[in-house]
Amino acid sequence: MTYGTHEVLTGVDFDVEQGEVVCLLGPNGAGKTTTIEVLEGFRLPSAGDVQVLGADPATGDDAWRARIGVVLQSWRDHPRWTPRRLLRYLAGYYAPWSTPAHPRPWDVDELLGTVGLTADADRKIATLSGGRRRRLDVAVGLIGRPELLFLDEPTAGFDPQARRDFHDLVHRLADLEGTSILLTTHDLGEAERLADRILILTDGRIVADGSADALTRQVAGTSEVRWAEHGERFVHATDEPIPFVRQLLAQHGDELTDLEVRRPDLEDTYLAMVQRFESRTPARHLAEVTP
Numbered sequence: 001m002t003y004g005t006h007e008v009l010t011g012v013d014f015d016v017e018q019g020e021v022v023c024l025l026g027p028n029g030a031g032k033t034t035t036i037e038v039l040e041g042f043r044l045p046s047a048g049d050v051q052v053l054g055a056d057p058a059t060g061d062d063a064w065r066a067r068i069g070v071v072l073q074s075w076r077d078h079p080r081w082t083p084r085r086l087l088r089y090l091a092g093y094y095a096p097w098s099t100p101a102h103p104r105p106w107d108v109d110e111l112l113g114t115v116g117l118t119a120d121a122d123r124k125i126a127t128l129s130g131g132r133r134r135r136l137d138v139a140v141g142l143i144g145r146p147e148l149l150f151l152d153e154p155t156a157g158f159d160p161q162a163r164r165d166f167h168d169l170v171h172r173l174a175d176l177e178g179t180s181i182l183l184t185t186h187d188l189g190e191a192e193r194l195a196d197r198i199l200i201l202t203d204g205r206i207v208a209d210g211s212a213d214a215l216t217r218q219v220a221g222t223s224e225v226r227w228a229e230h231g232e233r234f235v236h237a238t239d240e241p242i243p244f245v246r247q248l249l250a251q252h253g254d255e256l257t258d259l260e261v262r263r264p265d266l267e268d269t270y271l272a273m274v275q276r277f278e279s280r281t282p283a284r285h286l287a288e289v290t291p
């Protein structure tokens with residue numbers, strides 16, 4: 001994918017299975033939104049092959065579009081309408097595409113309840129807080145009961161309870177309805193909780209693809225052992241935490257008042273992978289210009 005002469009995506013190759021929750025991670029400007037917009041059919045790719053629900057998004061018709069839900073990173077809503085009116089209006093577009101196997105749209109009252117907007121259903125959208133407007137964005141993405149849902153930073157602005165409720169909703173959609181979900185986020189805890197698979201995009205390429213556990217195992221890093229003894233706290237970095245803890249317990253077991261082993265988590269893994277790739281980039285350029 002290029003914007004003018006600026007190459008933005010150069011190595012993006014992946015499949016998503018039905019019911020899978022895949023999370024696209026990457027630094028600002030890596031190309032996540034561009035990738036999602038190409039898959040949604042909002043942008044025409046400059047080259048390459050894209051199939052979404054069996055069709056090329058560039059030529060997807062209304063029947064194809066009705067099967068897809070989209071929550072954009074920013075969305076211009078209708079400030080003078082109410083959430084209920086907006087959702088009822090949009091719901092009407094999906095009704096013709098309802099089938100016995102896949103009834104559409106979502107019942108508006110039920111959906112308002114699901115995203116926690118019942119109390120705000122009849123307020124003007126302009127008067128809603130940023131987080132509540134974001135919940136409405138999510139409802140707009142869901143109203144057609146999509147088989148495939150694209151979520152671009154869906155929880156930006158959510159309070160902790162709304163975030164937790166949203167995570168439960170994503171699990172329900174994937175596990176109970178078989179909805180496939182591709183989302184971007186900068187919240188690595190969220191990615192770890194939600195994603196069956198994580199793709200890390202850096203500088204237009206996918207540099208890692210796997211479950212949070214598998215990625216963390218790939219970058220087997222140093223663990224930290226923390227303990228407290230006689231009111232004093234200690235920390236020790238080691239690649240072999242188990243022998244170290246065994247020795248610690250054998251020597252000081254009775255005196256320990258606290259003990260914690262912290263293994264590298266997704267955030268450590270993500271930062272290590274992005275740094276590893278970024279530190280390679282200048283070397284690659286150097287190699288290219290060296291005769």
Ligand SMILES: Nc1ncnc2c1ncn2[C@@H]1O[C@H](COP(=O)(O)OP(=O)(O)OP(=O)(O)O)[C@@H](O)[C@H]1O
Pocket residue numbers: 003006008026027028029030031032033034035
């Ligand atoms: N309409 C556009 N015209 C020209 N360049 C663009 C356009 N949209 C995005 N870009 C460029 O493409 C690159 C990738 O942008 P994109 O928005 O896809 O990144 P992102 O990974 O989603 O970033 P963020 O995490 O900040 O949302 C950036 O260098 C950006 O400046």
